[in-house]
Amino acid sequence: MPVPVVQFSDERLPNGLRLIVAEDHLAPVAAVNVWYDVGSKHEVEGKTGFAHLFEHVMFQGSKHVGKAEHMALVQAAGGTLNGTTWLDRTNYFETVPSHQVELAIWLEADRMGSLLEALSQDNLDNQRDVVKNEKRWSYDNRPYGSWNEKLMGHLFPADHPYHHPTIGSMEDLDAASLDDVRAFFATYYAPNNAVLSVAGDVDRSQVRAWADRYFGPIAANPSIPPLGDLSLPALLGEERREVVEDNVPLPRIYFGFRAPAFGDHGLDALDLAGQLLTGGKGSRIHRRLVREERLAQDVAMFTLPFTGGASVSVGWATVRPGVDVDTVERAYLEELDRLGREAPSDDELARAKALTEADELGALARVEERADRLSMYATLFDDPGLINTMLARYLSVTKEQIRDAAAATYRADNRVVLTYVPKAADETGEAAA
């Protein structure tokens, strides 16, 4: 099945902004997408959560745009939009009817060029409160909500920037000042630290003219500080275990492993391993733990790809009522071990690849995803062409490579086991606060 090739242009403005345009006129829609090469990995101790708080500030207005007006203008143009922050990057994106592309480009340029002119203490305080509620909603007031922070804390040493979560610490957010925000902006939000991708129903030379007009006046920052060395040993070197009492009715076991960095072929193999271990009814762990032995309510296994030294491979199993937690852990780990000893069958691999191929076909059908992938591959690997070669890389993985990647990664001396257990009830019958 042929996955269509994405044709794109790739050039730089004199100020260093990388501009990638992928024309496609199937539907009258287009996506505008900006990746800044800054994420929570750029944060230093005492200033965690900063990249993400800053992302919120980016919607609070700039020289020619009022507070929250960015959202209003894009939605009134019939568009959708958002911004997200992750360990390796921050991205902002709008999908619009194609005759509104110029507006989206102008909006992105105005905030890249003049955010600080609209920055106020009120807006900063307001968004700090919003972010605190985001943390409560996404992590604190959610069953098992602390798993990510805990796994990452164990898998990366305290002096590694992946050790702390993107949402950051509330104490650090409280301490954030306007000057901190100004310095962060001045350092990282520069055209030479960003990629602008536009995909869809647009004309390439017209987009270039708009980019010149709106982004052209923004000066580069010639001295973006280089990121320190994030490399670390391939293996954790020990098994780390933690038992977490939480407001949960059922125990759940999380497994975390240090895995090859994003871009390493070994991680491609682990992605396919995740599919054949837990992706659907016929997958190994699902079939055994959920269906045959009925030990688990649900299971998962997937990778979180990162570029800074190591990625993470995460798995979990929710323990069914009345089932012994250790039994579930043992069965889960047995399946990981088995994959490390025996290569999967040809049929298992073929099925995993067929699904991967169809997923890719579906994902790349949307202009929003195409623009985001182009920005991602350009930002992280300096190679937007990966949008057309990643699938071939997945399809070239052999069953022996999956076995070897499993054996190298799913090791006892490379794993974190987090076991969530229900909080003990007190004498009133209520869970203790």
Added chain:
Amino acid sequence: MTHDPQAQLVAERPVPGQPRPYEFPQTFRTTLDNGLKVIVTPMPGRELVAASLALRAGAADEPAAEGGATVLAARGLTEGTEVRDAIELTEAAERLGASLHAESGWDATSVGVDVPESRLGPALELLAEVVRRPSFPEAEVERIRDERLTDLIQAKADPRRRADEAFIGTIYAASSPYHRPSGGTAETVSGLGSAQLRDVHARGASPRRAALVVAGDVRHDAVVALARSLFGDWSGTDATPAGPIDDTAATDARVVRVVHRPGAVQSEIRIGHRGLPRRTPDYHAVSVMSAILGGLFNSRLNMNLREEKGYTYGASAGFDLRRARGPFTARAAVNTEVTVAAIGEFLTELDRIRDEPVTDTELKAARDFLVGVFPLRFETPGPVAGSLGGLFIHDLPDDELDRYRDAVEAVTAADVQRVAREHIRPEAAAIVVVGDHDQFGTALDDAGVGDVEVVRDDVDPAAG
């Protein structure tokens, strides 16, 4: 060291270019001799095809004692057929690069598959096998029933799901199916087995209440030929049509209910009442009004509670339009200490949308969003097939989507105020909060929004 903050940016806002004309893609409708509707939307260049068989049979049609049977039966469809067990079925689909899925909601059951066009034929064969020859194996049904029972234990612990469940339980009378989750309660689900699931499926699976919808890079005649060969001899049972759905409200007066969760750092708030059916003549005006009140990012609720007060990560409101009157819900998760203040802001906004006309700016923004986002919604086959299936389920006219943008454009500020006054009723709105009552109970009593009933969940012994 830094870039120049005084960069000479272009101050003038770009004006939109000439919109490229967009029409919802041409759609072909055929009815087979047995009554099955075949709806095909060719979308050139869209290789990943979305196909789904939509049945007018949903959880609202089931007897109260079998609550959850329809949702469970849909799950059971992919648990085995007369010729293949669940694993064989899954593996056959995976070899095609296809994901086969079946689900039920209040109004409909659908069996769908997303598959590359070159393998549409064999994928539709699997779909037909699942719809026409499911076996509901005893052991698998027992397992998926137990999984649902376990899921209900988890739902109770999740503040969001607990709030949703407490809200519908508060606003609908016990006689209405909408009073319970569509997946049923522990009491009703624990009695379900293969026999009930088979009955549910037999009642609902008939070509006379089904539509096969296919969107993607396909040819109309080729899909009809496939449909004829796979479903042409399907007769199904001639079940009596489902009767009207009981959507009786529990009360017309204010109820305030707090589900006490000691130590909760946020309060999950739900405020609302029984709303409207999908076939309301006010559909387009209500869409505009909801967008202004709580749909857009810059909706009144979100601007007030998030961007001005900082109480929440997001506040919203909307109507869940079903065959009968689904709920109108305003919602947010707020900081525990501002729980009572947030409830006050919600009620203020519910009053305000009724009492004053919306501004021209608000009206234009909402209409422009709904009209402008239309082509974005239908970029890929999945949403196209989903929307066409929805029209069939609700028995809406074929040109409903073609008329949509003009109908939205025609909505006036007076229309918005009229539908707000008719369909938003703050005095009848229930207020449901899942949070730490110890922290805000006194303030809530003092606020005078109504008599407060406190619910204390027992710790489930099965969970310990």
